[in-house]
Amino acid sequence: MPTDKTFYITTPIYYVNGVPHVGSATTTLLCDALARFHRLRGDKTFFLTGTDEHGSKVVEAAAKAGKTPQEVVDENSQKFRDCWRYLNISNDDFIRTTEPRHVRVVAEVFRRLQAKGDIYSAKYEGWYSVADETFLRDSEVRDGRSLETGAEVKRVIEDNYFFRLSAYQDRLHDYIQAHPDFLQPDTRRNEVLAFMKEGLRDIAISRTNTGWDIPVPDDPSQSIYVWFDAVINYLTATSWPDNAAWDTVWPADVHLVGKEIYTRFHATLWPAMLMGLGLPLPRTVLGHGWWLIGGEKGAKSKGNIPTPQEVVEHLVERSGADTEVAKDALRYYLIRDIAYKSDAEFSLDAMVARFNADLCNKLGNLLNRTLKMLAQYLEGTVPSGSAERTADGPLAVLSRETTQDVERAMLALDPGGALAAIWKLIEAGNGEIDTTAPWKLFKAGDTQGVADALYAALETTRIVSVYLTSFLPHVAGVIRQQLGLSNAPLTDWNAETRWGGLPGGTATQEAQPIFPRIDTKKNEQKPEQKTQAPKKDPKPKMEENTPPPPPALGEPVASPAVPTITIDDFAKVQLKIGEIKTADRVEGATKLLRLTVDIGEDVPRQILAGIAESYAPETLPGRKIVVVANLAPRKLRGFESQGMLMAATDAEGHAILLHPADPDAVLPGAQVR
Ligand code: MSP
Numbered sequence: 001m002p003t004d005k006t007f008y009i010t011t012p013i014y015y016v017n018g019v020p021h022v023g024s025a026t027t028t029l030l031c032d033a034l035a036r037f038h039r040l041r042g043d044k045t046f047f048l049t050g051t052d053e054h055g056s057k058v059v060e061a062a063a064k065a066g067k068t069p070q071e072v073v074d075e076n077s078q079k080f081r082d083c084w085r086y087l088n089i090s091n092d093d094f095i096r097t098t099e100p101r102h103v104r105v106v107a108e109v110f111r112r113l114q115a116k117g118d119i120y121s122a123k124y125e126g127w128y129s130v131a132d133e134t135f136l137r138d139s140e141v142r143d144g145r146s147l148e149t150g151a152e153v154k155r156v157i158e159d160n161y162f163f164r165l166s167a168y169q170d171r172l173h174d175y176i177q178a179h180p181d182f183l184q185p186d187t188r189r190n191e192v193l194a195f196m197k198e199g200l201r202d203i204a205i206s207r208t209n210t211g212w213d214i215p216v217p218d219d220p221s222q223s224i225y226v227w228f229d230a231v232i233n234y235l236t237a238t239s240w241p242d243n244a245a246w247d248t249v250w251p252a253d254v255h256l257v258g259k260e261i262y263t264r265f266h267a268t269l270w271p272a273m274l275m276g277l278g279l280p281l282p283r284t285v286l287g288h289g290w291w292l293i294g295g296e297k298g299a300k301s302k303g304n305i306p307t308p309q310e311v312v313e314h315l316v317e318r319s320g321a322d323t324e325v326a327k328d329a330l331r332y333y334l335i336r337d338i339a340y341k342s343d344a345e346f347s348l349d350a351m352v353a354r355f356n357a358d359l360c361n362k363l364g365n366l367l368n369r370t371l372k373m374l375a376q377y378l379e380g381t382v383p384s385g386s387a388e389r390t391a392d393g394p395l396a397v398l399s400r401e402t403t404q405d406v407e408r409a410m411l412a413l414d415p416g417g418a419l420a421a422i423w424k425l426i427e428a429g430n431g432e433i434d435t436t437a438p439w440k441l442f443k444a445g446d447t448q449g450v451a452d453a454l455y456a457a458l459e460t461t462r463i464v465s466v467y468l469t470s471f472l473p474h475v476a477g478v479i480r481q482q483l484g485l486s487n488a489p490l491t492d493w494n495a496e497t498r499w500g501g502l503p504g505g506t507a508t509q510e511a512q513p514i515f516p517r518i519d520t521k522k523n524e525q526k527p528e529q530k531t532q533a534p535k536k537d538p539k540p541k542m543e544e545n546t547p548p549p550p551p552a553l554g555e556p557v558a559s560p561a562v563p564t565i566t567i568d569d570f571a572k573v574q575l576k577i578g579e580i581k582t583a584d585r586v587e588g589a590t591k592l593l594r595l596t597v598d599i600g601e602d603v604p605r606q607i608l609a610g611i612a613e614s615y616a617p618e619t620l621p622g623r624k625i626v627v628v629a630n631l632a633p634r635k636l637r638g639f640e641s642q643g644m645l646m647a648a649t650d651a652e653g654h655a656i657l658l659h660p661a662d663p664d665a666v667l668p669g670a671q672v673r
Contacts, residue, residue: 007038007045008252012261013052013095013233016076017061020083021305022346023258023291023298026334030288031256032089033335033415036470039090041407041493046249048237049084050095051077054213055226056130069212073098087308087327088473095233097214105236106229107217109277113163114217118276124160124204127153133226134264135204149260161206161216163228168272169200175271181284183267184413185340188259188287192267200268231270234282252282254413262287286413289339291346298346305346314348319355319518328472329355329515335471336419352518358423360515360650363464366429367479368653370457371511377442377450382484384504386455389448395456396499398428399463403497406467415471422467429460458483459502466496475514484508517650574630575646575672576600577660583617586637593617594639599627600669608641614654624663626672 011028014020028049035047053073062069077096084091095102113119127136131151140147173196176182176189183189206222209215213223238249257266266285274281291298291305298305306314308330315326333351336358337344374380390396402425409417433453441449462483468476469490477487484506490496578597581604586592593612596604607627626646633642647655660666 004044004248006249007035007043008238008249009035009038009045009047009254009256010234010237010252011049012257013050013097013230014080015055015057016051016053016073016080017055017057018300019076019307020080021298021300021307022311022330022334023305024080025083025087025308025330026291026338027256027258027288028084028089028091029087029331029334030338030415031254032087032091033418033470034254034256034410034413035092036090036473037410037415037418040466040470040490040496042491044248045092046237047091048093048095048234049080049089049091050093050233050237051080051097052226052230052233053077053096053098054224054229055133056210056212057133059210059212060130070098083308087331090473093237095237097229097233101239102229102233102236103214105240106214106224106232108241109232109235109273110224110228111217113273113276114161116276118164118167119161119205120164121159121161123157124162125157126155126204128156128207129153135225137201156207158204158208160204161219161222162202163205163269163273163276165200165203165269165272168275169196171275172196172200172268172272175275175281179281182281184284184286187341188262188267192263195263196268200272203269227265227269228273231265231273234270235279240279251280253284255282255285256413257285257287259287259289284413286340289341289343291338292343293346295345297343311348311351315351315355315518318352318522320516321514324474325478325514328475329359332359332419332472335415338416340414349520352520355515356518356520360517362423362426362430363475364513364515366426366433366457366464367461367482368511368513369430369433370454370461371482371508372653373438373450374454374458374508375510377438378454380508380510382458382502382504382506382508383451383455386452387459387500387502387504390452390456390459391499393452393456395425395429395432395460398425399460399497399499402467403463407493410470418467419471422464422471425460426464429457429464432460433457455502458508459499462502463497463499466490466493478512478514482509482512511653513653517654517656572630573628576627576629577666577668577670577672578605578625578627578643578645579668580620580623580625583615583620585612585617586639589637592637593620595620595645597625597627597643597645598668599629599643600667605629605642606640607643607645608636608639609645609647609655611645611647611655611657614656623657624660624666624668626658626660 009031011031014024031047031049035045038045058069058072062072065072081094110119127141129136129146129149129151132146132149136146136153141153144153145151146153176193183192205225205228206216207225209221210223213226214229216222216224234252234255238246240246240250255266262285271281293304296302296304311330312323312326315321315329316323319326321329330351333354336354337350402421405421406418409415409421436453438450438453441453461479462485465476465479465483468479480487483502576599578599581596581598583593583595586594586608591610591612593609593615595607595609597607598604628644628646631644633640646658648658650656
């Protein structure tokens with residue numbers, strides 16, 4: 001039920017000395033899916049992301065680049081904004097820690113905690129890692145490096161301000177025990193409890209004036225430690241302490257972060273600071289695992305992790321998909337396969353396998369084959385009367401269960417689980433078409449049967465499109481458009497997911513394939529750094545398991561209506577191996593290519609083939625194919641076609657050429673039997 005409390009969700013604020021990559025994009029996308037879902041439920045929603053712009057690393061990077069720190073943070077913060085816009089992230093605010101609104105709130109927090117006695121000054125002697133912006137204990141350092149991250153540490157002896165974290169040990173412990181939803185998943189909660197067993201120690205929260213960080217109020221010799229500053233961003237964005245309606249926004253419902261900033265900062269320091277301020281704690285702090293590349297943490301500093309743009313371009317190049325579709329395909333893979341409790345291997349191959357298996361063969365196929373049959377059997381118009389007749393059918397029943405499963409998963413902060421539930425419904429939609437076989441009903445003259453079967457498939461697809469607005473916003477819109485529906489924002493979850501929402505009489509559009517299948521056998525150019533074979537891949541690769549796509553209209557290849565032939569009949573067809581010599585477009589024809597094909601005769605044959613939407617002409621010369629050599633010639637677009645190429649049809653209706661398995665072993669003209 002929607003409430004007056006705003007659903008408030010945050011990403012970490014990202015360091016500006018890095019650039020957005022598929023790791024930071026994943027956290028942001030998980031939040032985006034959850035925020036979109038809450039808006040769809042009608043909840044007031046506030047989704048915050050931003051950039052962390054203080055710290056010694058910025059000063060170092062600026063010095064190296066010959067720029068001022070301000071120039072560096074302005075430029076790099078913009079890269080995050082641009083990237084999130086590129087990925088259609090729906091954040092409501094973007095906070096920068098250098099903004100005056102934040103600097104003011106940090107000073108206010110410092111003053112309040114100091115007045116309360118939670119901040120005191122003392123000498124700090126210990127280790128500091130600039131790379132991690134972290135103070136470390138002796139036990140956390142070996143040979144001048146952080147045991148956890150391997151980063152170099154330096155010995156510092158300074159007069160600092162300290163936050164009395166130790167004072168919150170017991171209260172925090174009790175709070176964690178009493179609020180099982182506070183720290184998630186369970187495994188991370190246990191890690192926090194184990195960390196706390198050693199005893200929380202007071203933490204230095206200032207450093208000798210760095211010239212760039214927020215100054216300590218009333219003590220210009222000191223700057224505020226970047227992590228103390230950073231976590232406060234979650235409060236700044238709520239306009240604390242001046243917002244009269246503040247308690248409709250705070251506490252945050254979810255702080256979603258990667259595991260490396262979980263225990264020390266989000267599960268202990270930040271909650272203790274809030275306790276010190278007398279403010280409620282966030283409902284849930286959720287930590288997810290990392291994307292690994294070849295078994296190692298993906299990080300831009302290592303140069304091993306791609307940017308979203310690089311991956312999208314790769315997908316567009318390999319599939320020929322529309323860029324917006326490729327962005328959604330990346331969104332799908334990142335949300336579906338990131339793990340909370342463990343790490344997951346990021347792999348382009350796994351992403352391509354998801355693209356082919358889930359998006360092309362399942363989702364694309366369901367939409368495409370249903371619309372094609374509707375066009376063929378019912379003139380593309382949604383039948384009337386079927387909504388009621390199918391309301392207790394298997395797809396209606398499953399869609400109701402799926403709605404609950406999706407809602408449950410999203411409220412449990414598990415967008416990947418929600419996607420898995422949605423894909424079960426998509427699979428069932430395809431399965432039901434196979435079972436009801438509308439083409440058979442059509443042949444048998446069962447008009448109502450055809451109408452009901454197609455309505456059930458269409459309505460399933462519509463409900464799927466409602467779910468997908470939270471995950472694949474562009475694709476959801478394209479599906480809705482093809483179904484003849486408006487693409488206005490949806491805000492009533494219950495009404496939109498109710499069976500029967502697709503009105504009879506709706507004129508659907510011509511089926512347009514959304515996901516062109518990627519040919520995984522073709523040599524592809526992978527973006528740099530991504531070529532190494534993954535060391536471990538926790539998700540099974542699906543390529544091998546991908547079933548061949550069903551025929552576009554779902555019709556069995558050898559239906560009983562097709563008469564059998566004898567071997568003599570078959571022998572009448574002369575099939576030969578051909579080698580494509582040239583391939584050109586035919587002016588004015590979108591589907592046709594004009595080929596010359598060597599089939600072992602003196603002169604190559606000219607063959608007109610309807611494959612222009614599947615193959616770029618320049619990719620064809622040199623390919624060995626199968627040709628029907630004794631087909632009577634006929635004229636197409638003014639050219640004589642002297643044969644036919646053999647091709648299969650994929651799930652989206654594209655022609656897929658047949659090739660000899662070992663092309664070098666056969667010469668043009670070789671017989672095929
Ligand atoms: N500035 C701090 C956060 C302050 S929040 C008050 C910071 N920034 S960061 O730029 O390093 O971003 C870290 C976050 O990016 C991780 O917590 C995680 O959300 C995301 N990821 C960075 N690398 C990642 C992977 N390899 N895999 C998954 N997520 C990754 O820490």
